[in-house]
Amino acid sequence: MSELRLAEPMWLLMTVPLVVVTLLSLRGERRGAVVYSSVRLLETLPITFAQRLKRLLPALRCAGMLLMIIALARPQHGLKDFRIQTEGISIVMCIDRSGSMQALDFQLDGKRVDRLEAVKSVFHNFVAGDGNLPGRPDDQIGLVSFGGFAEAKAPLTLDHGALLDVLKAVQIAEPVYDREGNVINRRYLEEERATAIGDAVALAVERLRDSQAKSKVIILLSDGENTAGAIEPEDAAKAAASFGITIYSIGVGTTGSAPFKMIDPFGREQLVRQPVRLDEAALKSLAEATQGRYFNAKSTNALEDVYSDIDRLEKTELEGRLYTEYRELFQWWLLPGITLIVIELTLRCTRYRSLP
Numbered sequence: 001m002s003e004l005r006l007a008e009p010m011w012l013l014m015t016v017p018l019v020v021v022t023l024l025s026l027r028g029e030r031r032g033a034v035v036y037s038s039v040r041l042l043e044t045l046p047i048t049f050a051q052r053l054k055r056l057l058p059a060l061r062c063a064g065m066l067l068m069i070i071a072l073a074r075p076q077h078g079l080k081d082f083r084i085q086t087e088g089i090s091i092v093m094c095i096d097r098s099g100s101m102q103a104l105d106f107q108l109d110g111k112r113v114d115r116l117e118a119v120k121s122v123f124h125n126f127v128a129g130d131g132n133l134p135g136r137p138d139d140q141i142g143l144v145s146f147g148g149f150a151e152a153k154a155p156l157t158l159d160h161g162a163l164l165d166v167l168k169a170v171q172i173a174e175p176v177y178d179r180e181g182n183v184i185n186r187r188y189l190e191e192e193r194a195t196a197i198g199d200a201v202a203l204a205v206e207r208l209r210d211s212q213a214k215s216k217v218i219i220l221l222s223d224g225e226n227t228a229g230a231i232e233p234e235d236a237a238k239a240a241a242s243f244g245i246t247i248y249s250i251g252v253g254t255t256g257s258a259p260f261k262m263i264d265p266f267g268r269e270q271l272v273r274q275p276v277r278l279d280e281a282a283l284k285s286l287a288e289a290t291q292g293r294y295f296n297a298k299s300t301n302a303l304e305d306v307y308s309d310i311d312r313l314e315k316t317e318l319e320g321r322l323y324t325e326y327r328e329l330f331q332w333w334l335l336p337g338i339t340l341i342v343i344e345l346t347l348r349c350t351r352y353r354s355l356p
Contacts, residue, residue, distance in 0.1 A: 003078030005326070011072040018069070022062035054352045060344040067337030075333065076326040088138035090156055090213040092204040095119060096222040096252070097172050098147040099193040100276050103223070103258035106300050115252050119221055120167055122303040126310075127160050133307055136160075142207050145170045146200035148191035148228045156207060196229030197222055201236035201247065201286065209243045216245045219310065220286065223252040225279030233282055237289035247292040249283040250306055254298055 006012070097116060106118035113121075122133075129135020141163055143154040154166045173192035175183045183189070201218060208216045218240060226233050240247055255278045259271040284294040297303040 005076050005078070007074035007076055007326075009073055011069055014069045014072075015066060018062060018065055022058055025058040054347075057344055057348055057352065060340055064337045064340030064344065067333045067340065071330040071334035071337060075329040077329055078326055088136070088140060088213070089215040089217055090140045090142075090208055090211040091136070091217045091219060092142040092144055092156070092207050093123060094144045094146060094150075094200045094204050094218060094220045094222075095123070095170060096147070096195060096224065097145045097170055097192070098195045098222075098224055099172065099189075100195075100224050100258075101252075102172055102260055103253060103274075103276060104261060104271065105253060105258045105298075108300060114172075115223055116170070116172055118300045118303065119252060120170065122300060122307060123167060124164055125304070126307040127164060132304055134311060136311075140211070140213065142204075143167060143170075144200050144204050144207070146196050147173065148194040148196060150196050150199040150203045150229070152203055152207065156211060191228070194228035195222060195224040195226060197226040197282070197286075198231035198233040198236045199229035201233060202231045202239060205236065205240045205243060205245060208245050216243070217292075217310070218245055218247045218290075220247060220249045220283070221252055222249070222283065223276065223278055225277060225282060233286055234289070237286045241290045245290060247286050247290040248306075248310055249287045249292070249294050250303070251278050251280050251283050251294070251296045252303075254278055254296070255280075 095116075096119075101116040101119075102114045104112050104114050106113050106115055108118060108121055124130065125133045125135075127136055127141060129137070137160070138158075140156040140158055141154075141160065142152075142156040143163060143166060145151055145153055153170065154163050157163055173185075173189055175189060176185045178184050197220070201220060204218045204220075208218065237247060253276060256276065257273040258276045260274050262270055262272045264270055280294070280296065286292075287294040293309075295302075295306040295309070297306055
């Protein structure tokens, strides 16, 4: 099979004013250039082919311009229509965006970064195949982020470029100040400091339950404990197990203290250690309830090792249809259009040239 399409269809809107102008020119009548007392003697003369053709000059120009408009719309013909069969799994990534993810205890390229930045970087490599990870080009991957509430960021998709663009927009909530320096979103910040692990897992289950893949996986990354949400993590894990979904939970960091960036009264940045708590028991329970595994990642390299283990999961077949190559057809419309316009201009300037 093949496919025909227009790459720039908006150009077709130009046909409306073109048709209107042409109809007006066909109905318009030009006044005679020579005053003569009577034309009765000319009424008996036959109408020649040249006279009939002159009336069609506006239509000739219209046809030429219409062909050129179609050429501008870039008609294309699909040369390849084929199916691909690949092996992959369905994965939903659940990424913690709560306030504790601001802890600056990870490194990227020798620079100190917060936990969320490190998680996003390794997730990017896991999907795209950068760094030491081979990539997952055949997997359907979705994205859920959660703080005080869970939010579905991307559905299951093979368009990993779009998925990674969405990943860039996942941020930890920041304070918004008014002109007097007061925080105007204080209530929202307080909500986002919490962690709704149960709600995030339940939302991921909702995305995966109708997937046709043989292997369905939730990768849960969190550095805290469940402190918000309407669904308990245990209930969410039971729902995942009932749909044959495996949970791989990753505890980011550890319990104790971690450095956070703070602003002192003089506006200077400084690192202050604050207490953090990682509920490893709850994350292990989530994984074990679905026959999955729990990992602890205290560094960027440890995160990469975790994803390397997940790369060895069982795979299943996915099928899709692709149209990958198109041939431009605009020249078949452009050249005839130019030819008609040149013919119309030549006739109007030679055989049908008239004095104003």
